[in-house]
Amino acid sequence: MEQDLAALQARFGAHYARWLLAVLMVGSMAMVLASTTINVALPAIMSDFGIGLLLAQWLSTGFLAAMTVGLLLAAWAQARLGARLTLQLGLGLFILTSLLALLAQAAWQLIAVRIIQGVCAGLVQPLAMVLIFRSYSAGRRGTALGLYGMGVMVAPTLGPFIGGYLVDHFGWAAVFWLPLPMCLLALIGGHWLMPSQRDPHPAKLDLWAFGLLSLALFTLLGALAEAQRLGWGDVRTDALAVLGLGAGWAFFWRSQRSRTPLLPLTLWRHPAFRRASLVAMVLGMGLYGSTYLIPLFLQTVQGYSAGRAGLLLLPTGVVLALASFLGGWLSDRLSAALLLVTGLLVFALSMAGLGWAAQGASFALLCFWASVGRLGLGLLLPALNTSSLDILTADELAHGAGAITFMRQLGGAVGVSLLTCFIEWRHVAGGATVVAQALAFEQGFWLVAGLFILAILPAWGVRGSRKNVSA
Structure with missing residues (x-):
């Protein structure tokens, strides 16, 4: 028997929305963990399989690119299968491919696994924003998204630290089974708490x-x-x-x-949605680009072990989690444009600081500048979500949530690829020396800072309508 949100709320009572939020957080945490912990394992994978950075970066960009296209399947899957079955399908396939990764004998096999996992993440991630908007009233959405963001950011907080320790002691394979306990927990909770209602006349998949x-x-x-x-x-x-x-x-x-x-272009008839999409692309470049760049810089230039690189990122995740909650609380009270511009400036300052510090900087100084960047991202995320979706109608909400996340993931996939190519280009142009490699990373940080400065103009024009689009 199919159950919609109203039936589940009646069954579980006043605290249902909180329990649902917890399940959505755990499922998303597993996906974020999978997308970020691979970065601390890249040097070990490159060493074991004898591959260079241009091939190894596909472990990150392949996941992000597949997640980007998978996001556009999410709205159709929710309509055709229901939210519950979509979650079960995505997480079930993710668990299976994680186990297969442990049997990989060649780099292309790992890359194939990562691509399939990216599609799974694309199916699961948009569920959160849609169900939070439908289960929370308009006045509480910002706070709920802030709590969700804070919870989800626990994954990149602990992920690189735990993943780095495991890589040092058990090898790169550990990063593939690290998300599995959360996947199982989300599967169990989702069976009871996720709505199973389907659209009786779902749109045909293109x-x-x-x-x-x-x-x-x-x-x-x-x-x-x-x-x-x-x-x-x-x-x-x-x-x-x-x-x-x-x-x-x-x-x-x-x-x-x-x-x-598959991607309704009519969503971009809203000027605020167009501007928010540009900001989302730049945000994706910064979020995934810096998560990819910093561990690689720490291990290849600073000479850190995977565990020590993860330890440096531990405080940055705490800052991001707290800043996400603060950003959600502020998004219910301040204009989206102000929060977006502030977040962009703070993150740009962080990247410029890392570029200035560069080779030989102390552990504390690098940790400080990386934490400043996470503060900026925490202010950006809830404001971008609320401002981009508030202007849409209830019928556009599912597609809008997928589209704005699509733009962010597209920025992430393109950003990681561009940064990899840029760093390799500058490394070779500088003579392929150790000094040239350090300078290439420094220039990469400055490049990201410049992109965030350029994004201030569209961010200032973002205005949400603050209308209630809950179902």
């Missing part, structure tokens, strides 16, 4: 659009990587770029003409 988008994203990321290895002008690089651009154009052409588009 498989052509999904295939075109997947092809565009992976070929363009592949072109960036090949350009660094072979250079622009090489037939393989140019072929990937042309194929990716063609697939991207075909995807938008089909989306404009489809009755049930």
Whole structure:
């Protein structure tokens, strides 16, 4: 028997929304843990499989790219299968692939596992925002999102620290079984607390659009990587770029003409949603780019072990968790534009500080600047979520939640790939020496700071309507 939110609220009483929030937090924590802990294991994986950074970065970008396209399946899956079955499918497949990763004998097998896990994460992540908006009244959404953000940020707080310790003592395989206990807990809680109601007439899934988008994203990321290895002008690089651009154009052409588009372009008729999308892309670049860049910098330039690199990131996660709660509380009281601009400036200052400190800086100084960046991200996340979704109608909410998360993940996938290519380019251009590598990372931090400064203009124009769109 299918159960909707109203039936579950009647069954579990006044505290139902809190229990549901807890389940959503645990499920999202497992996905965030999977996306971030791999970064402290990259040097060990590169050593064990004998691969370079350009191939190893696919363990991160492959996950993020697959999650990006998987996000667009989330609204269809929720309508077709219901939220409960969507969660069970996503987490069940994630658990299976985590176990298969332990059997990998080649780098491409690990990359394939990460791509499948990215799709699973794309199915699971949007459930949280949609159900929080529907189970909490408009006046409490900011606080609920802040609590959710604070809880979810426990994963990148403890993940690199625990993951780094496990990598030092048990090898890189440990990062694949680390999220499994939370996956099992979310599966059990979701069976009782997640709504199972389905849309009796779900929209048809546009498989052509999904295939075109997947092809565009992976070929363009592949072109960036090949350009660094072979250079622009090489037939393989140019072929990937042309194929990716063609697939991207075909995807938008089909989306404009489809009755049930995979990515409803009408969402961007709202000026605030357009501006929020730009900020979301830059936020993704900073969030995932810095999470990728900092552990790599600490291990390859500073000479830290995986455990010590994770230890430095531990305080930054605490700051991010507290700042996310503060950002959610403030988003119910201050304008989204003010919070977004403040968060962007604070994060840009952090990246500039890391670029200035660079090689030879003390543990405490690096930890301080990294923590400043997490403060900025904590202010950004709840304000971006509330401002982008408040202006949408109830019918647009599921697609809007997926779309804004899509833009953030797209920024993350592109950002990690661009940073990898940029650092390799500057490293080689500087003579491929140890000093050149340190300088390349320093310039990478400055690049991220510049992108966040540029995002201030669209952020200042973001205005939420503050209307109640709860179902």
